[in-house]
Amino acid sequence: MLSTYSFLGLIRYLRMKCMGKELLITGSCQSCGNCCRKINLEGREGWLRSEDDFLAVVKDYPEYERFTLTGRDQQGFLQFSCAWLTDAGLCRDHENRLPLCENFPDKSLHFCGGALPPGCGYSIREVRPFSKYLEEEVKERGEQ
Numbered sequence: 190m191l192s193t194y195s196f197l198g199l200i201r202y203l204r205m206k207c208m209g210k211e212l213l214i215t216g217s218c219q220s221c222g223n224c225c226r227k228i229n230l231e232g233r234e235g236w237l238r239s240e241d242d243f244l245a246v247v248k249d250y251p252e253y254e255r256f257t258l259t260g261r262d263q264q265g266f267l268q269f270s271c272a273w274l275t276d277a278g279l280c281r282d283h284e285n286r287l288p289l290c291e292n293f294p295d296k297s298l299h300f301c302g303g304a305l306p307p308g309c310g311y312s313i314r315e316v317r318p319f320s321k322y323l324e325e326e327v328k329e330r331g332e333q
């Protein structure tokens with residue numbers, strides 16, 4: 190499904206573009222299971238806001254039936270928990286988890302205005318790439 194920007198995500202994107210920054214994801218999974226308890230999902234029209242849109246996703250992707258609506262986040266997007274999460278906080282079938290689980294944390298999380306769950310072993314940071322510093326240094330020396 191197509192990644193889309195929320196209003197907050199678009200502001201983040203434009204701010205990064207203006208400042209010549211990129212996203213850097215570092216860290217590793219600590220198997221806390223928190224990302225399986227509060228999940229935002231995307232549909233045809235972007236991040237899900239209505240139950241009807243969720244039902245449309247389930248029609249297209251029956252494997253999404255494992256998700257249960259639990260509420261909304263601060264931006265009004267629906268949040269879900271996953272029935273495949275065991276009491277031990279592990280995935281019932283880790284080998285066959287969905288692509289969205291395999292790819293977590295994806296950069297789209299930042300651009301939908303979201304954040305990593307508390308306790309996550311990853312971090313997502315906006316950084317200036319080394320090439321930008323190099324470009325500036327080369328330019329500065331060229332002007333001397």
Ligand code: SF4
Nearest residue numbers: 225271273274280290
């Ligand atoms: S399928 Fe597994 S990894 Fe994906 S949300 Fe559910 S419990 Fe988590």
Ligand code: SF4
Nearest residue numbers: 218219222224309310
């Ligand atoms: S929240 Fe982060 S550390 Fe916890 S299971 Fe998900 S990816 Fe791993």
